Amino acid sequence: MTKHAVFTMAFSKIYYLYIQKVEKKNRTKEEVDQIICWLTGFDSAGLKHQVEGDNDMVTFFEQAPAINPNVSLIKGVVCGVRIEEVEDPLMRKIRYLDKMIDELAKGKSMDKILRS
Known part of the structure; x- marks a missing residue:
């Protein structure tokens, strides 16, 4: 498995x-937090703990509740790569x-972003 540089980034x-x-683009930190919590299952306190810690991306996703x-x-497509074709599970989450x-x-509206 290729170890991507982003895996070791804080x-x-x-x-x-x-x-x-x-x-x-006139959007907010609270919206970023909402997206991250939706994706990972962290609550606000858990996300704050992750932000204040020094975990890399591997550890962040390993500690994600669900x-x-x-x-x-x-x-x-993100960065020229179709998400559906990303084989590495961690890279796909990123x-x-x-x-x-x-x-x-x-x-985009939060409803569309959160696939509601």
Whole structure:
């Protein structure tokens, strides 16, 4: 299995990059938190603990309480790669999160982002 550089990046660093990205488009940290909690099953306190810790992306997803069963509804292309074709389970989870943050930054409604 190829070890991607993103696997060893600190979740907190990526989290703050997500917030910067969406705030430039007049979206909020609270919306980013809602997306991450929907995807991973973390509650607000659990997410805060992850952000304040120094966990890498591997550990972040290993500690996630439960990946949302509706993730299979997330489809499309992120960074030129079709999510449905990503074989590595961890990379697919990271791409799900990237796709949802991209949708937020592009102005989609939270109902559509959360596949409600």
